[in-house]
Amino acid sequence: MKAVVKYGTRDGEVELRDVPAPEIGPTDVLLETTAAGVCGSDVEQWRHFVTYHVNTPVVMGHEFCGIIREVGSGVKGFQPGDRVASETAAYICGQCPYCLTGEYNLCPTRLGFGYGLNGAFTRFVRVPVRCLHRLPANVSFEHAALTEPACVTYNALVVKSRIRPGEPVVVIGPGPIGLFAVQMAKVQGAGQVFLVGTNADRRRFEVGKQIGADVLLNVQETDAAKVILEATDGYGAPLVVDAAGPTPAVKLAMDVVARNGQITKIAWGPKPLELSLDPIVAKAASLQGSYSHNWRTWEAVLKMMSAGSLNLDAMITHRFTIDHWLEAYHLVEEREAVKVILTPAD
Numbered sequence: 031m032k033a034v035v036k037y038g039t040r041d042g043e044v045e046l047r048d049v050p051a052p053e054i055g056p057t058d059v060l061l062e063t064t065a066a067g068v069c070g071s072d073v074e075q076w077r078h079f080v081t082y083h084v085n086t087p088v089v090m091g092h093e094f095c096g097i098i099r100e101v102g103s104g105v106k107g108f109q110p111g112d113r114v115a116s117e118t119a120a121y122i123c124g125q126c127p128y129c130l131t132g133e134y135n136l137c138p139t140r141l142g143f144g145y146g147l148n149g150a151f152t153r154f155v156r157v158p159v160r161c162l163h164r165l166p167a168n169v170s171f172e173h174a175a176l177t178e179p180a181c182v183t184y185n186a187l188v189v190k191s192r193i194r195p196g197e198p199v200v201v202i203g204p205g206p207i208g209l210f211a212v213q214m215a216k217v218q219g220a221g222q223v224f225l226v227g228t229n230a231d232r233r234r235f236e237v238g239k240q241i242g243a244d245v246l247l248n249v250q251e252t253d254a255a256k257v258i259l260e261a262t263d264g265y266g267a268p269l270v271v272d273a274a275g276p277t278p279a280v281k282l283a284m285d286v287v288a289r290n291g292q293i294t295k296i297a298w299g300p301k302p303l304e305l306s307l308d309p310i311v312a313k314a315a316s317l318q319g320s321y322s323h324n325w326r327t328w329e330a331v332l333k334m335m336s337a338g339s340l341n342l343d344a345m346i347t348h349r350f351t352i353d354h355w356l357e358a359y360h361l362v363e364e365r366e367a368v369k370v371i372l373t374p375a376d
């Protein structure tokens with residue numbers, strides 16, 4: 031079967047290869063991929079612009095859903111033909127305090143699909159049964175492929191942050207995660223939601239408008255901090271979400287967070303930050319990291335999707351088969367795309 035394989039740790043060492051279909055163990059299923067989303071992190075791994083270890087060679091792709099084709103001898107509750115989405119924690123130890131308390135996304139030995147173990151930019155994937163979630167009948171495969179990034183923002187904005195209805199929220203970075211963050215803020219009753227980006231984000235700002243961002247701020251055209259502070263009577267926003275990562279984003283977050291407020295950081299930084307954290311101290315603000323998601327979040331997000339609480343159509347801008355992966359990665363890198371959906375090629 032054809033697969034998008036990252037085979038080395040230099041810039042661009044990704045290619046379409048023929049690989050054998052995986053074998054499954056007793057507690058796995060063989061999943062036929064029906065839709066898989068391209069993540070910003072896929073592009074970072076293609077460029078090898080990453081601060082974590084990537085096992086190579088590896089089949090890329092971690093945002094996916096499909097149809098079960100085979101089940102292992104010990105699998106209960108799932109059958110061939112079932113429509114499912116898969117979580118991303120392809121390997122967890124099952125024995126550390128995080129695994130034992132359901133926070134296995136924080137397991138120190140966790141390996142994710144697509145960089146740690148073989149992922150979904152191919153026809154068949156081996157998936158442990160504990161990763162599976164049944165799709166509601168009215169959730170399409172394309173939409174279900176968005177469950178993962180939606181769960182990242184549910185974890186960040188619902189589980190790790192406090193939003194008081196009516197109060198403003200600032201989201202920095204209008205990529206898929208930032209756009210879902212806007213949606214999660216709105217669903218929870220946030221007041222004005224500010225979405226901050228740059229000249230390169232024009233296409234993404236259009237989607238931002240469609241999914242309900244109240245104020246779009248291009249930092250190359252506007253003094254975003256000034257606008258946000260003026261709109262909040264000089265006090266700033268109780269919650270700022272960093273879905274961008276680099277130094278200027280974190281600096282802006284500290285400039286516009288309210289005293290006693292919270293900055294929730296989802297985005298990785300490509301380089302160490304060059305700034306002082308003193309504003310966090312002066313404002314008695316908190317800086318909260320948020321990483322991945324777990325079972326409860328997946329079930330909740332699928333229920334939200336089924337209920338129509340999220341605008342998913344606006345998020346999908348392009349569709350390709352995996353043999354066009356390079357075109358897809360370029361579109362994401364150039365920020366022309368929001369979400370690109372890939373499907374198997376043979």
Ligand SMILES: [Zn+2]
Binds near residue numbers: 069071093179
């Ligand atoms: Zn992702």
Ligand SMILES: [Zn+2]
Binds near residue numbers: 122128129137138
């Ligand atoms: Zn563990």
